[in-house]
Amino acid sequence: MSSVVSTALPSPAAPLSHAGAPRASRRVLPGFNLTLGYTVLYLSLIVLVPLSALVFKTFTLTWEQFWTAVSAPRVVHSYKLTFGASLIAALVNLVFGLLVAWVLVRYKFPGKRIVDALVDLPFALPTAVAGISLTALLAGNGWIGQFLEPHGIKLAFTPAGIVIALIFIGLPFVVRTVQPVLEDTEKELEEAATSLGATRLQTFTKVIFPSIAPALLTGFAMAFARAIGEYGSVIFIAGNMPMVSEITPLIIIGKLEQYDYAGATAVALVMLFFSFVLLLVINGLQAWQRRRSGGV
Amino acid sequence: MSAPSKVIRRATAGTTESPWVRWTLITVALLFMLLFLVLPLAAVAAEALRKGLGAFIEALKEPDAWSAIELTLITAAIAVPLNLVFGVAAAWAIAKYEFRGKAFLTTLVDLPFAVSPVVAGLIYVLVFGAQGWFGPWLAAHDIKIIFAVPGIVLATVFVTFPFIARELIPLMQAQGSDEEQAAIVLGATGWQTFWRVTLPNIKWGLLYGVILCNARAMGEFGAVSVVSGHIRGQTNTIPLHVEVLYNEYQSVAAFACASLLAILALVTLVIKSVIEWRHEREMKAIAELPPERPPAA
Numbered sequence: 076m077s078s079v080v081s082t083a084l085p086s087p088a089a090p091l092s093h094a095g096a097p098r099a100s101r102r103v104l105p106g107f108n109l110t111l112g113y114t115v116l117y118l119s120l121i122v123l124v125p126l127s128a129l130v131f132k133t134f135t136l137t138w139e140q141f142w143t144a145v146s147a148p149r150v151v152h153s154y155k156l157t158f159g160a161s162l163i164a165a166l167v168n169l170v171f172g173l174l175v176a177w178v179l180v181r182y183k184f185p186g187k188r189i190v191d192a193l194v195d196l197p198f199a200l201p202t203a204v205a206g207i208s209l210t211a212l213l214a215g216n217g218w219i220g221q222f223l224e225p226h227g228i229k230l231a232f233t234p235a236g237i238v239i240a241l242i243f244i245g246l247p248f249v250v251r252t253v254q255p256v257l258e259d260t261e262k263e264l265e266e267a268a269t270s271l272g273a274t275r276l277q278t279f280t281k282v283i284f285p286s287i288a289p290a291l292l293t294g295f296a297m298a299f300a301r302a303i304g305e306y307g308s309v310i311f312i313a314g315n316m317p318m319v320s321e322i323t324p325l326i327i328i329g330k331l332e333q334y335d336y337a338g339a340t341a342v343a344l345v346m347l348f349f350s351f352v353l354l355l356v357i358n359g360l361q362a363w364q365r366r367r368s369g370g371v
Numbered sequence: 372m373s374a375p376s377k378v379i380r381r382a383t384a385g386t387t388e389s390p391w392v393r394w395t396l397i398t399v400a401l402l403f404m405l406l407f408l409v410l411p412l413a414a415v416a417a418e419a420l421r422k423g424l425g426a427f428i429e430a431l432k433e434p435d436a437w438s439a440i441e442l443t444l445i446t447a448a449i450a451v452p453l454n455l456v457f458g459v460a461a462a463w464a465i466a467k468y469e470f471r472g473k474a475f476l477t478t479l480v481d482l483p484f485a486v487s488p489v490v491a492g493l494i495y496v497l498v499f500g501a502q503g504w505f506g507p508w509l510a511a512h513d514i515k516i517i518f519a520v521p522g523i524v525l526a527t528v529f530v531t532f533p534f535i536a537r538e539l540i541p542l543m544q545a546q547g548s549d550e551e552q553a554a555i556v557l558g559a560t561g562w563q564t565f566w567r568v569t570l571p572n573i574k575w576g577l578l579y580g581v582i583l584c585n586a587r588a589m590g591e592f593g594a595v596s597v598v599s600g601h602i603r604g605q606t607n608t609i610p611l612h613v614e615v616l617y618n619e620y621q622s623v624a625a626f627a628c629a630s631l632l633a634i635l636a637l638v639t640l641v642i643k644s645v646i647e648w649r650h651e652r653e654m655k656a657i658a659e660l661p662p663e664r665p666p667a668a
Binding site: 104105106107109110111113114115117118121122123124125126128129132171174175177178179181182184188190191192193194195196197198199200201202203204205207208209211212217218219239242243246275300303304305306307311324325327328331336339340343346347350351353354355357358 | 387388393396397399400401403404406407408409410411412414415417418456457460461463464465467468470476478479480481482483484485486487488489490493494495496497498500502503504525528529532548551552555560561564565583586587589590591592593596597609610611613614617622625626629632633635636637639640641643644648
């Protein structure tokens, strides 16, 4: 009985606020019209109206013009590169993000708090700084590059460099979504599994993993979404060769610099579409996560 | 005597790994962090000081560097308060009331996180640029937004839009509105309730959001790059100035400016951690409080 109560407490309290207050607070608490009105107005001015410009500008193109702009070989190659590199980076982050979260939650070691704080570095460090410092590390004369280049391994100015930059910026997403869920998993379940004869590995795959899977997927999707739009850290390390290491955001910049606003807009609309889809997927995953942690 | 200790040993064995697995996992995780997080940070410092402290200071004394610093500070000083007011208003509306379309509104608030920074810059070019919706009107009235400071501020506001709202919405939802209702029932006005009840409750979350919002505002590159026009000494923020210097092969100067941003990042992390530790202590203190009533025996 008491364990049921204690599991309900640490989970996000969203269901609580839904249950008690809403109907009464609408009458009691002032400020609904003011705050909602301001929220909608500000959201429209800063986000919605400018974003709609993207759609309206695309409508000035004929279908053929649009299609030529978004399906030129150079553009298509950039999609493949952007999505491929983002996917690999997000997968690497899935594995290492889980590992880092696991180590931070489950084990004690010296310097743990500093390591924990450092996880957020990619959120705090401007992308341009990350870009030039990763390039400096991996270039032929860099701290890491000097050991790799003699063996014929080139990372800077190649697609591999793009993946490394995207791993850097995506890591905290996975760690920070998995960490709180891992903290909330109950040791009692693991003890039960062990006492029923499960090995540690079985306990992990059958008891722990299912409970953190939604969070892990959410973190993966966030890292992936962020990587697709990333520009600052990538352009320094990529080398930016057309058909080799040119990412889609750079295509947009290139078109803008040639005053091809319509072409830039068309490609941007394609990117925006995928952003929307990913945002919806992430929202769905988070809802799944909430149901999972609320309904244990 | 030996029986209970054996039981305890078995119980912990069920919820952790053997020492060598543990230390292998810790080592791999730390190596990964060292390689991907610590080394890049160290490289910034090393590259900035490659030619000694003198060259480092000289690079930061450049007037272009100063104007970049100034512009960065101005941009953050406008963007962060704007998003702060929005964040509080949005969190109040979303957390304290039920209304139709609430989930949709919350998704829209998150939208700028999902949009590529380059696209964020582009949309403002389409609205305010020479060929944009308001372009001719702005040109006729001699107002410059794109390739000028207002465009940089707008793009920064866009990319940092959700930071504070996102921090506050779950926090205020978790706190519910019982305390505010009590204040109102006792005769407080809406503003009094906000300043005396809500604000003290959300202050740490608010600060947390402001810190992250500020770090992103000062460090934004992609969106600002599109709308800035890269006019040296006029429309270059620190990150853009870093790019210009880097592309001119002025490596030391580029990394010197970059180190300013790296310091900003470290300060951000320190403040963030302090807030988290404080919060943790408060939670622990609450958990350790004696129960208000003895359990009914």
